[in-house]
Amino acid sequence: MTTTAESGPYIGTGGPAGLCLEDLHGSLTDPMSDSMNLLNEVAQRYPEALSFAAGRPYENFFEAEQVHRHLRVFCEHLSAVRGWSDEEVRRLLFQYGRTKGVIHDVVTRNLAVDEGFEPDPEAVVITVGCQEAMFLVLRALRTSSRDAVLAVSPTYLGFNGAARLADMPVLPVRSGDDGVDLDDLVRTVLRARDDGLRPRACYVIPDFSNPLGVSLRTDTRRRLLDLAKEHDLLLLEDNPYGLFPAGTSRPPTLKSLDTDRRVVYLGSFAKTVMPGARVGFVVADQEVTDGGGRRVGLFADQLAKIKSMLTVNTSPVAQAVVAGRLLENEHTLVRATAREAELYRGNRKVLLQGLEQRFPPGSGVSWNTPDGGFFLVLTVPFRTDDALLEHSARRHRVIWTPMHHFYAGRPYSHQIRLSFSTLRHEQIRTGLDRLAGLVQEQRAQAGQHTTDVPPYSNR
Amino acid sequence: MTTTAESGPYIGTGGPAGLCLEDLHGSLTDPMSDSMNLLNEVAQRYPEALSFAAGRPYENFFEAEQVHRHLRVFCEHLSAVRGWSDEEVRRLLFQYGRTKGVIHDVVTRNLAVDEGFEPDPEAVVITVGCQEAMFLVLRALRTSSRDAVLAVSPTYLGFNGAARLADMPVLPVRSGDDGVDLDDLVRTVLRARDDGLRPRACYVIPDFSNPLGVSLRTDTRRRLLDLAKEHDLLLLEDNPYGLFPAGTSRPPTLKSLDTDRRVVYLGSFAKTVMPGARVGFVVADQEVTDGGGRRVGLFADQLAKIKSMLTVNTSPVAQAVVAGRLLENEHTLVRATAREAELYRGNRKVLLQGLEQRFPPGSGVSWNTPDGGFFLVLTVPFRTDDALLEHSARRHRVIWTPMHHFYAGRPYSHQIRLSFSTLRHEQIRTGLDRLAGLVQEQRAQAGQHTTDVPPYSNR
Structure with missing residues (x-):
């Protein structure tokens, strides 16, 4: 089997088998199908970035045995x-x-x-x-x-x-x-x-x-x-x-x-x-x-x-x-995960406190107070999309999830999802410092003009 | 939650949620989707029957550790x-x-x-x-x-x-x-x-x-x-x-x-x-x-x-x-499964010899000689379908796979698949004795008339 054949344009009948995307199921050209891959990929390319993106359980309690x-x-x-x-x-x-x-x-x-x-x-x-x-x-x-x-x-x-x-x-x-x-x-x-x-x-x-x-x-x-x-x-x-x-x-x-x-x-x-x-x-x-x-x-x-x-x-x-x-x-x-539940509670608290300290009223940044779970949503006075995520990972060494991925068909939003399930307290604080750097930079680029984004809303 | 509610006819809007088969995906009313379940079910209902049906690997070499x-x-x-x-x-x-x-x-x-x-x-x-x-x-x-x-x-x-x-x-x-x-x-x-x-x-x-x-x-x-x-x-x-x-x-x-x-x-x-x-x-x-x-x-x-x-x-x-x-x-x-390969070879031999002994030329029963694997196919002078399988399991205590399941859309055939991967030699012999009993009974019921089934053919 040839595994080193030259890649090139699609060659039709009679040549090496090739497939064109349009001949594959529609889900594969749907932007949605790229979302999960994209998020993993960014995390892999910037391993030194702190990640508020992963919706994973805390892993330091796992034991090999x-x-x-x-x-x-x-x-x-x-x-x-x-x-x-x-x-x-x-x-x-x-x-x-x-x-x-x-x-x-x-x-x-x-x-x-x-x-x-x-x-x-x-x-x-x-x-x-x-x-x-x-x-x-x-x-x-x-x-x-x-x-x-x-x-x-x-x-x-x-x-x-x-x-x-x-x-x-x-x-x-x-x-x-x-x-x-x-x-x-x-x-x-x-x-x-x-x-x-x-x-x-x-x-x-x-x-x-x-x-x-x-x-x-x-x-x-x-x-x-x-x-x-x-x-x-x-x-x-x-x-x-x-x-x-x-x-x-x-x-x-x-x-x-x-x-x-x-x-x-x-x-x-x-x-x-x-x-x-x-x-x-x-x-x-x-x-x-x-x-x-x-x-x-x-x-x-x-x-x-x-x-x-x-x-x-x-x-x-x-x-x-x-x-x-x-x-x-x-x-x-409930009993088996008591330790994890306590950790998530603590992380949520540290995240909410950290947000309050870094983004006071008038900063243009708002967020919701989650009832539990792994996530909260931040509304920011600038567009958030995959390009900004990449910039954030490279320049500010902090990763988050652009919210448009959770609304089918939208290319951007003004919101980001922050996950607080995997980081330790000091990582959350450092991550928020970096996020504040991104916000400051983006606001400066926008010439200090506030945009017409309403405060946090689910609607 | 009610788990003991009375079953009954489909109740429409406003009652307990019910679903009608015709409102579910077409695969679910396709006879094909019942095939796998049927075969498992027969084996479970007649545990004392010897089974030539299961396409499973031999399991007595497995160790818990x-x-x-x-x-x-x-x-x-x-x-x-x-x-x-x-x-x-x-x-x-x-x-x-x-x-x-x-x-x-x-x-x-x-x-x-x-x-x-x-x-x-x-x-x-x-x-x-x-x-x-x-x-x-x-x-x-x-x-x-x-x-x-x-x-x-x-x-x-x-x-x-x-x-x-x-x-x-x-x-x-x-x-x-x-x-x-x-x-x-x-x-x-x-x-x-x-x-x-x-x-x-x-x-x-x-x-x-x-x-x-x-x-x-x-x-x-x-x-x-x-x-x-x-x-x-x-x-x-x-x-x-x-x-x-x-x-x-x-x-x-x-x-x-x-x-x-x-x-x-x-x-x-x-x-x-x-x-x-x-x-x-x-x-x-x-x-x-x-x-x-x-x-x-x-x-x-x-x-x-x-x-x-x-x-x-x-x-x-x-x-x-x-x-x-x-x-x-x-x-x-190849090395890891040498013992299994040897066992399947031996089982195939015992099965082929057993078939020759029980179904001489003129018996109306023919079969192919597989090149390896788990299966061979027997052609018999009577119809084989799910009803006959059930009868065979109940009356003759031997289970096999009616071949029509491998041809989409057919309700019966004149062939049966025999798997030789899971049985021991003496089980194969006993199973064949029982199968010969089924063949004898079916031929007697047909009044000894041979049917127009050709000898074994894949076509």
Whole structure:
């Protein structure tokens, strides 16, 4: 095989195989698909820059031995508690396995303890991270070009990516002051129907959202559930940050308030156990009927069929790591992540204090106070785009996320997302000093003219 | 949350959320999507039946400790050979990581040693099993309803599944006596173009195929490559069984003969390391250009973009397990799987001898002699379908795979696939006795009339 052939223009029939971008799926020329890569790339090219960009869990608590320990705990549980033979344990770990996963009952128990609802274990599908769960749901709901999905905007990049892969348009719903503008939600549904579209579901991160860090109040959650029922929508509840409130109390999940099976719950262990397991899950307890009205099973069973054609099953080795961690902690991740939650709380405080010290009223810089999670959003008196990020990384040695990436289709904004999950206190302070340098420079270049940017707003 | 609500007919707007199958993706009502589930289900319902159905590797060589050992070997390699710090090793294992994977160089080395080609490591994407690799490639190649893919028929169920998920029609190419009927391939391409379709690629398992166990001769491989060039097709080479020849020599992979980057190579570690890692890969070294003819990278980079929207990255823990196994064996899986290869050779022999003893000439039963791999195909003088499989499992306590599942759209055939990878010699003999009982019963029911089924043929 030639691996050193000259690169050059596309050569057609009869020459070496070449592919033209326009002959590949539309998602690949969508600016959105470059977003995730771009952010990684900038971080790699400027390793000395401090990064407020990465939405990663804090990593200094990881221990090399924990993978081994978690694995052993799960295997011992199978033999000691469930009475499995060594052969059965080996088969579970090494062979092909149940499409819906092998730790569904452990996950169900965790949801009962930590989230106040206990689904039928048969309604749970263990997935390759929450990303696969999103794709499974969207692929299932997309039957024709009429099907569309709503999402509270700005939203998680990966959701737009999964929808693009499923050829499903995402209709943005304004976030507003409450985390979701319910009037705009209804308007968007009605307008979509007028346009001949069929809105199937609305994606929302009710707890400490990415990128805003905002949580829905409990009464907003109830009204959202009522509206979903009234307008026959499913709600896709994504909850990666729920265990990390700024205070001590956590609002109830949508799913725990859901009496009508309106909510498909998307779960992640990336922030609570480890990203490297790539284990997430979906709870889909909706009844599915055939054309004759006969019950054919749960929505989870349909998602499993799609999964069997996509990834066959989630690695049982990776599942065992996650289950071991849960079993070591009597099924509660609230307890297992107490140290991380405390660290994120401290980081948030240091970040908010640092912002106040460096950007006093009148500075033109404003920000929101997140209810928890990993992120807050800064509004600045100049345009933020990928070029400015690159400049910031090179010249000021500080990295952040331009907010336009979270609004599909925009080339720039006046906002940046700051993540406070991975840095230490002194890094946060140094990073903010550098960020202040960037702000000063940009304001100077603009001739001290203030722009017409309103103070911080989600709308 | 209600988990015990009564099931019943679909209740529309305003009631509990319900979903109707016709409002879900077409793949879910395709008989193909039931095939994999059906086969698992039968095996579970009749645990005392001997199964010739499962396409699984032999599992009695697995040791519980090997996951731990493989992991340690890879981590020690990172620190001792590459000089990584403990922190770097931990980050690789636990955090989000490179979309294209972290063991690409180890895999590249393995291909050089075992398969006679050494791709650019940047052309490799590590995937969640080979199944994800197939979907990535098909999703990338599918831009509109005009795009189609060819596949040598009968073929692996999972390929049809991945194509269905990508909304891409699969055009069957006859297998013929050579493993691929090249004349039929050309006819199929030309007919597709006449019909306004755009054939993008042809899927083939050149080594010990599933379900036929047939290998392409080297001259057939060369002619296939020439035809792919002439008709501007990519070849999707899937190679899960290549290390298990019946004899001692292995034919060269298509990729090792490919001087024009026509071949996208799909790799699996499910049969050579363990299914439970769910680690596969794709080698995609085709140059991709933009509308202006400028090189934008390799096809692998485009596949990685899709992967970032589908599963983010393959679990580095699972990747480490596979890499550790490769490193323990100086990158050669031929050596690592010598014991398994010997076992499959022995099983094949016992199966062929057993068939000869039980089904002499004139019995109406014929079969092919596979070149290696896990499978052979039996032709019988009666219809084989899912109902007969169920009957066979219940009444005769023997399970096999009805061949119509490997031909999209057929409800029955006169063939069955027998897998010889998981049974021990005495189980094979007992299973064949039971199978002979089924054949005798079916022939008696047909009143000893021979049917018009021709002897074994791939066509």
